[in-house]
Amino acid sequence: MSDLLKPILLVEDNPKDLELTLVALEKTQLANQVITLRDGAEALDYLFRRGQYATRAEGNPAVILLDLKLPKVDGLQVLERIKEDAALRSTPVVMLTSSREEKDLIRSYNLGVNAYVVKPVGFGEFIEAISDLGIFWAVLNEPPPGSMRPRR
Amino acid sequence: MTPVRDAIAAALNQCEREPIHIPGSIQPHGALLACRHPDLIIEHASVNAADYFMMPLNRILGARLEDLFRSDAGHIRLALNNEQLDAKPAWLMSIALPGSSSPAWQMIAHRREDLAIIELEQAVDAANVGFSSVYPLVTRFMSDLAPARSIDELNSIAAREIRQITGFDRVLIYRFDSDWHGSVVAEDRNEELPSYLDLRFPASDIPAQAREMYRRNRLRLIPDAAYSPVPITPELNPRTGQPLDLTYSVLRSVSPVHVRYMKNMGTGASMSISILRDGQLWGLVSCHNKTPRRVSFEVRNACDIIAQAFSAQIAAGEHRADAETRIRLKSTESRLLRHMAEQDTFLDGLTKNQEDLLACTGADGAAILFESECRLVGMTPSEPQVRELAAWLDREHADAGVFQSECLSEIYPAALEFAASGSGVIAASISSLHDSYIMWFRPEVLMTVKWGGDPRKPTEPDGQVLNPRNSFEIWKQTVRLHSRPWSAAEIDSARDLREAIVRIVLRTAEETAQLSGELARSNQELEAFSYSVSHDLRAPFRHIAGFAELLRERESDRLSETGKRYLGTIIESAQFAGRLVDNLLSFSQIGRASLQFSPVNTATLVAEIRSQLALDSADRDIEWRIGDLPSVRADLFMLRLVFQNLLSNAIKYTRPREKAVIEIGSERGDRETIFHVRDNGVGFDIQYASKLFGIFQRLHRMEDFEGTGIGLANVRRIVTRHGGRTWAEGEVNRGAAFYFTLPDSPEAAARESRAREKGPVEQIP
Numbered sequence: 018m019s020d021l022l023k024p025i026l027l028v029e030d031n032p033k034d035l036e037l038t039l040v041a042l043e044k045t046q047l048a049n050q051v052i053t054l055r056d057g058a059e060a061l062d063y064l065f066r067r068g069q070y071a072t073r074a075e076g077n078p079a080v081i082l083l084d085l086k087l088p089k090v091d092g093l094q095v096l097e098r099i100k101e102d103a104a105l106r107s108t109p110v111v112m113l114t115s116s117r118e119e120k121d122l123i124r125s126y127n128l129g130v131n132a133y134v135v136k137p138v139g140f141g142e143f144i145e146a147i148s149d150l151g152i153f154w155a156v157l158n159e160p161p162p163g164s165m166r167p168r169r
Numbered sequence: 170m171t172p173v174r175d176a177i178a179a180a181l182n183q184c185e186r187e188p189i190h191i192p193g194s195i196q197p198h199g200a201l202l203a204c205r206h207p208d209l210i211i212e213h214a215s216v217n218a219a220d221y222f223m224m225p226l227n228r229i230l231g232a233r234l235e236d237l238f239r240s241d242a243g244h245i246r247l248a249l250n251n252e253q254l255d256a257k258p259a260w261l262m263s264i265a266l267p268g269s270s271s272p273a274w275q276m277i278a279h280r281r282e283d284l285a286i287i288e289l290e291q292a293v294d295a296a297n298v299g300f301s302s303v304y305p306l307v308t309r310f311m312s313d314l315a316p317a318r319s320i321d322e323l324n325s326i327a328a329r330e331i332r333q334i335t336g337f338d339r340v341l342i343y344r345f346d347s348d349w350h351g352s353v354v355a356e357d358r359n360e361e362l363p364s365y366l367d368l369r370f371p372a373s374d375i376p377a378q379a380r381e382m383y384r385r386n387r388l389r390l391i392p393d394a395a396y397s398p399v400p401i402t403p404e405l406n407p408r409t410g411q412p413l414d415l416t417y418s419v420l421r422s423v424s425p426v427h428v429r430y431m432k433n434m435g436t437g438a439s440m441s442i443s444i445l446r447d448g449q450l451w452g453l454v455s456c457h458n459k460t461p462r463r464v465s466f467e468v469r470n471a472c473d474i475i476a477q478a479f480s481a482q483i484a485a486g487e488h489r490a491d492a493e494t495r496i497r498l499k500s501t502e503s504r505l506l507r508h509m510a511e512q513d514t515f516l517d518g519l520t521k522n523q524e525d526l527l528a529c530t531g532a533d534g535a536a537i538l539f540e541s542e543c544r545l546v547g548m549t550p551s552e553p554q555v556r557e558l559a560a561w562l563d564r565e566h567a568d569a570g571v572f573q574s575e576c577l578s579e580i581y582p583a584a585l586e587f588a589a590s591g592s593g594v595i596a597a598s599i600s601s602l603h604d605s606y607i608m609w610f611r612p613e614v615l616m617t618v619k620w621g622g623d624p625r626k627p628t629e630p631d632g633q634v635l636n637p638r639n640s641f642e643i644w645k646q647t648v649r650l651h652s653r654p655w656s657a658a659e660i661d662s663a664r665d666l667r668e669a670i671v672r673i674v675l676r677t678a679e680e681t682a683q684l685s686g687e688l689a690r691s692n693q694e695l696e697a698f699s700y701s702v703s704h705d706l707r708a709p710f711r712h713i714a715g716f717a718e719l720l721r722e723r724e725s726d727r728l729s730e731t732g733k734r735y736l737g738t739i740i741e742s743a744q745f746a747g748r749l750v751d752n753l754l755s756f757s758q759i760g761r762a763s764l765q766f767s768p769v770n771t772a773t774l775v776a777e778i779r780s781q782l783a784l785d786s787a788d789r790d791i792e793w794r795i796g797d798l799p800s801v802r803a804d805l806f807m808l809r810l811v812f813q814n815l816l817s818n819a820i821k822y823t824r825p826r827e828k829a830v831i832e833i834g835s836e837r838g839d840r841e842t843i844f845h846v847r848d849n850g851v852g853f854d855i856q857y858a859s860k861l862f863g864i865f866q867r868l869h870r871m872e873d874f875e876g877t878g879i880g881l882a883n884v885r886r887i888v889t890r891h892g893g894r895t896w897a898e899g900e901v902n903r904g905a906a907f908y909f910t911l912p913d914s915p916e917a918a919a920r921e922s923r924a925r926e927k928g929p930v931e932q933i934p
Contacts, residue, residue: 031708037715115707138711138747140718140740 023079024050028060028095029113030087037140038082038113041147049079057090061098064105077108082150085114085121093124100129111150187424190382191412194398195420196391198463199274199290201401202229202237203413206285209234209246212406213284213413215399215420221289223268226402234287238264245276249285254278256385256417260466263292275466279417286413288420293465306334307471314482323486324355327454327479331472332357335440335464337456341365342444344452347654348372349380354452361459362436369648384450386417387443387476388469393461394431394438398422419466438462440469442476446484454479491658498662501528506669515673519607520544529666530595530659532609539605549610550587557583562596563604571664572596575611576651585650588613593652595660597667599674607670609663611652699757707750714743745877752879756864759886764804766915771808771844772798775833778812786820789829796834801842801911807887808911814880815846815907821874822850822905840913841893847906852899861897884909891915 025042029035035053042051054060060083062068066075081099085092092112099105109131114121125133134150137143195201195215203213211232219226222237235242241264248254248261258279266274266289273292278285310330314323324342332340339358343351349372356366375383383389399422401413415421431439438458444451454476464472505525509518516539519526523546526535534549538559543552550558561581566572575593577584584591593611598604717740725733775798801808816831823829832847853861853868860866864882867874885895888909899905 033712033716034708037712037719040719115705115711136707136711138707138714138751139744140711140715143711143715 022049023076024052026052026054026060026063026078026081028054028057028081028087028092029084030055031084034084034136037143038147041144044144045148052078055088057087057092057095059089060087060095061090064099065102077105079109080150081108081110082113083110085112085125093121093128096125096128096130187376187378187426189379189424190414190416190421192398192415192422192424193404193412194400194422195288195415195418196393196396196422197399198392198396199288199420200399201289201418201420202234202287203284203401204234204287205408206249206280206283207246209249209285211237212408213401213403215401217399221266221268221274230402245278245287249278249280254280254285256281258288258417258419260470261287264289277419277466281414281417284413286415286418288418290419290466291463293463293468304471306330307474310475311478314478320483320486320490321355323479323482325357327475328355328357331442331454331456331475334471334475335456335468337438337440337458337462338362339365339457341455341457342452343370343455345380345450349375349377350648351375351452362457371648380450382416383441383443383453384445384448387445388419388440388473389421389423390419390440390464390469391423391428391431392438392463394428394436395461396422396428435459440464440472442472444476444480444483446480446487451480451483491656494656494658495661498529498658499665501525502662502666502669505529505666509670509673515670516542516544520546523547527609530609530655530663532595533612534590534610536606536608536610538608539599547610548590548612549608550584550591554583554587554591555608558591558594558596558608559604559606562598562606566596567598570598571660571667572598573655573660573663575654578650588650592650593655595655595663597663597670599667599670605674607663607667611655614648614651614653695757696761699754702750702753707747710743710747710750714740714747717743749877752877753864756879756883756886759807759810759883760890762807764807764890764915766802766804768800769803769805769808770798770800771812771835774805774809775812775816778809778816782813782817782820789820789824790827791820791823791829791831794830794832794834796832798833798835798844799842802913802915803891803911804887807890811884811887811909812846814884818880818907819846819848819850819905821876822852822869823848824874825851838910841910842913843908843910845906845908847904849904852901852903852905853897854901855899858897858899862895881907892917 025047027035027038027042029038035055039051039053052063054063060081063070063073064077064081066073083092083095087095092114096110096112099108099110106129110129111132111134112125112130113134113136115136122133132150132153134146137146197217199215200218200221201213201215202211202218204211211230211234214226214229216226218224218229222229224232224237229237234245238245241262245261248259251259253259256279258277261276261278263273264276265272269291271291275290275292276287277290278287280286310326313326313330324344328340328342331337338361339356341353342355344354345351351370351372351374353365353368356364358364405412431437434457436457437460440456442454442456444453454472505519505522508522508525509515512518512521516537519535519537523535527533527547532547534545534547536546536549536552536555537544538555543555545552545555549555558581561583562569562572573593573595574580577592577594578588584594590612591610592613595609597607599607717736721733721736721740725736728736772795775795779793816833819831820829823831826849830849833845835842835844837843851869857868861868862881862885864879866882867876867878881895884907888895888911892912892915893910895907895909897905897907
């Protein structure tokens with residue numbers, strides 16, 4: 018049944034953050050599969066089904082958790098490409114980042130980000146933030162057209 | 170135009186049109202013959218010649234000169250060939266005339282175009298000074314002039330000497346200004362005639378064609394103002410059809426207007442000698458006698474020599490005076506420059522040395538407008554008038570580095586209102602960006618006239634138009650709203666000072682530009698730094714905290730109690746470090762974010778913050794005393810941070826009290842509101858008051874009171890950006906009080922505070 022759920026896409030280059038985020042997601046006990054990608058280029062390959070992901074099954078993720086600072090193609094560029102694409106535009110994107118810098122925030126919103134989370138230093142708060150996000154976007158949010166309604 | 174000005178214009182016009190060089194008549198103390206040169210056939214004669222030569226006029230006209238002078242004719246013919254006689258009358262000889270009882274006639278002749286004009290003048294009585302006594306006087310005059318220093322001294326000496334030589338009752342030195350108005354600058358007289366010293370005359374009194382004649386023929390004599398003119402016949406030359414040109418004649422009959430003026434002045438005789446400087450009319454030596462008086466040709470010549478020697482001295486004296494003035498102005502200017510260098514701003518340098526500032530152009534008042542500042546020195550128009558004038562200059566005369574006028578109201582009617590202080594102005598523009606000026610002012614000249622005698626006393630019968638009293642009135646009308654003119658040296662001095670200031674302003678502007686460039690660069694570096702702190706420093710703290718938490722969660726059963734405590738400390742420290750970084754970033758954001766001013770109801774704001782904070786202090790007994798909290802203009806978000814910080818501090822530092830008392834209120838200051846938050850908490854040692862508002866400054870141990878030490882730094886930063894001040898009062902264990910002010914118009918104050926902000930400056934009232 019879990020195969021029918023859209024996956025959660027996590028794009029994070031820092032292995033420590035990746036591990037912590039995965040632990041946090043694990044704690045939310047969501048049934049969605051979590052696909053991890055390590056840089057912006059890989060994320061775009063996945064989303065546009067090209068390169069090593071050319072053969073993956075069709076369908077967009079339930080939510081994309083996107084780190085702001087990524088190697089090769091950075092988070093804001095990935096966000097821009099997503100919001101430019103008609104098929105991807107409605108997939109919710111949450112920026113995960115260390116940055117509190119105003120200009121990143123403003124740029125993200127200008128590019129149409131759905132949510133923005135400054136990763137808290139405290140692990141407890143981090144878990145809370147991630148699970149809130151996961152539940153909101155993967156479970157409670159009405160899936161955008163083009164993605165399947167989750168069935169449990 | 171006013172009626173008076175109409176009258177002046179009419180009078181001037183009429184006078185200027187009068188052909189005074191061809192009056193067609195001479196004065197009766199001599200006779201005139203004009204013959205064709207070189208054949209010396211007489212073409213014009215004054216009608217009295219018939220009597221003197223005992224010959225009917227029709228025989229004189231057409232006769233040869235030899236027919237009249239017989240034995241002397243050869244000498245006369247020879248003399249008339251001398252080219253020096255061209256436009257310059259010379260004495261030829263003494264002669265007796267058949268029809269005259271007078272023993273000797275003086276023959277004076279000159280050439281004018283193709284005519285030789287011979288004038289015969291009755292010799293002056295022996296009682297009058299002769300040439301033999303003139304010579305020593307001239308020599309003495311020359312030696313008197315040599316040591317004379319000032320122009321004033323020269324004037325007085327000339328008046329005195331000429332009176333001695335000529336014996337007139339009164340001798341005046343009359344000087345023209347640049348507009349041809351005249352003033353009496355020196356006088357020597359006896360009691361026969363009143364003093365005219367300092368009397369002013371309008372330019373119309375000596376009109377242009379008279380001045381031109383005075384320039385060419387330097388001496389005029391009217392021995393008897395009551396004379397009847399003797400006509401010259403024929404009126405027009407039979408060959409040329411032209412009237413006889415008497416420009417250089419010594420007997421020329423003067424304008425009836427002039428004669429009337431003399432009579433009205435109460436003078437029976439007059440003589441005037443032109444003083445030329447560099448070929449231009451500088452002034453006149455004007456001699457008057459109450460009764461008719463003759464002056465011999467020799468004495469007149471001596472006076473002319475004296476006048477020309479005097480004018481050479483005047484030229485030298487004026488050059489010297491000009492040089493001295495320039496040196497004086499230059500040294501004033503360099504003193505001002507030194508003052509400017511010593512003071513923080515050139516403004517202070519100028520205004521703290523008011524005398525030098527005024528002396529720099531010989532002004533009575535000065536104004537300095539720079540950026541928004543306006544400083545007035547001495548007698549000036551009001552500040553609003555000065556500002557308006559600057560705005561006008563900026564619109565109309567933006568190109569002129571130095572603008573000057575001695576009658577500002579002529580081109581700027583608003584100046585009528587301040588003629589008494591600013592009829593004359595020099596305005597030096599000292600910035601091309603905004604209307605910044607140094608202005609010097611001079612009052613209307615009428616205010617500055619000093620009187621020697623009292624010529625305003627009505628000594629003349631009423632109803633006469635032509636008299637000095639009226640001249641003075643006309644002059645007053647003409648110079649009304651004029652100031653004393655600015656000399657070239659004074660204008661140059663203003664120009665020099667302007668250049669020096671512009672250099673200073675430019676240098677300051679360049680330095681400022683360089684500084685702000687450096688500031689912008691370091692701000693950028695700082696931003697880049699905070700960004701990397703945000704990203705790079707925060708992540709490892711998060712990792713330390715995160716993995717330590719994971720360790721505690723998943724492996725804690727394998728750790729000893731000590732190990733668990735260590736782990737707890739690691740987590741706590743990492744979290745604290747993360748908070749420090751967060752606070753540092755928010756502090757820098759408060760400094761950079763732009764402020765949005767709007768009316769803020771502080772009573773509502775405080776109530777809102779209190780209810781928010783109540784959640785965390787539900788277990789505490791707090792008595793809130795809320796005083797007057799008005800509405801102010803502020804950035805709502807920022808002001809909320811201020812109250813949040815102060816209120817949560819008050820709650821925090823009253824924690825040891827069983828019952829906390831927190832008082833919030835305000836009072837009115839000078840164009841500002843002074844807020845305070847007072848508590849009965851642990852207080853602080855007043856000697857550390859200055860540290861309170863510094864970033865990361867803490868006065869308490871961490872285990873007593875938590876915190877990163879950023880709250881009050883934020884408070885100060887926000888208040889400063891609103892143009893306000895912050896300070897604190899307190900005593901250990903006796904509570905603390907925090908004050909901050911918000912100006913009524915924070916926009917302007919904030920601009921200023923940003924302009925002068927040089928870092929956190931302690932501000933205790």
